[in-house]
Amino acid sequence: MRLEKPDRVEPHHAVLENPKFSSLGVVFKKLFKLKINTVVLLYRRLRLETPTLHLYLLPNDPSIIKAVNDREVNSKKIEKPPVTLKPLTIGSQVSLNAPKDVTVCPEEMTFQYLDAEKLQQYLELSAEQMQDKFTFCLMNTGTKEIVWKAHLKKGELISEEMDSPVLHPAQGPQPPNSSNMHFIERHREALIQRTTPVEPVLDRLHGSVLTHEQYQKITAKETNPEKMRELYRLVPSWDLRCKNMLYEALMAKIPHLVKDLEGR
Template sequence: MIRKKLGFPVKVFYDVLIYQTNKASLTLHVYLVPPDPVLQQAVEREEKSDASKRIRKPSPDKPLQMENHFLLTTDTDVAEICPNKLKLTCERRNPNFFEVFIRNAERDFSLKLESEEKRSKEKDTVWTCIIRKDDYQKRSSYYEQGQHFVDRHRTALINRVKDTEAILDELKDRGLISNENYDTVRALTTTQNQMREIFRFLNSAGRRGKDAFYEIMKGMKHLRPLISELEGSG
């Protein structure tokens, strides 16, 4: 801080933290944070409260220039990145992040972080990494020993999931259940019977329907403790 006040350039080692959000399309949050356990744990808590998953990648191996702007780019032209640049400051609370959005992601892609000098505007690559398809499309979330999550935990889900109306609305919005089937399920008098009927329709929809059902439940905040419990039980 003293060097900064005297006008000397200040360089600091920073870590890159990457989180995959719980959204249907691939959405990453890419943070630049100092190696401060308290700050990094705060970021971790914030992201995990929204059911985000950490993607671990190496951090830059050289210090970064404070007060410079940093730009994040990819080698795929379908990616949307916001904001287009971030300024590296000493701000310790609520660190900002890059949001990387790729609809229908189906392949490996690279991320590149560049530093832009304040005066010259010249760019210097300070970090790169490869995000592989296996990093963000983990079959283990859906499948274990060849069995889908919703099939493996069918009984627990039938007995413990109560918010069937919200699930039905999501399934209908995604085109996975017809108006007639939607009305059929809603006419049933218990949530257990409604869930059994939902499972019957999901079996007809195949893997796409089961994947969507799993994603819908993970996106419902009050169901996250149950889903985490079942995921941990194997």
């Protein structure tokens, strides 16, 4: 960039006659790809029977890292070397090379630089059974280069559960229930019509009950009733733990509505 001296200055604008602009700027913008220093954060979800991890690939930006730490309040951070082996360009496709007994969803993701206020994408890893130790690598899908590598021991997933025990489907806090139906099933229609706002409730469920894709699909609906109907489409596939977590989210965010319905 360079400063040009205007030919004349008017009250509301400046005039530059016969400017000599170069088209090289456009060429450089096409060719130049900014490399961003990146970090990997790994969290173990608590209160889940199946060992489940969230893996974030983020710009090394303190505000974004803090936002993720705040969001993963129901998780325990697994300390691994966070800095990637090399910077990444925005738009790079990455995938996780993990053992066969580990399920990774989604299989790939695109490295992005999102504002701290936005939801950050992550890879979810889960394993019903796992080895005593395994290694997984984050790879650049295009170049096949290893971006980040870590060793994880089985003890890092199953130890220290005393601080937050697993809730089995038949355990945990039970909502008041005067019939065989769960609270959220008994008051389906009322909750669809009267839950407002819906987003704080969804935020509590994101990552534990709702996947990132499900969360985005629900929040894309225009009205609160439409969002709740979309949420209720998932209820038949839920176990008791998930239903209890929805009840707890409603109690935390809209307690007056829950108490009103319980009094009926």
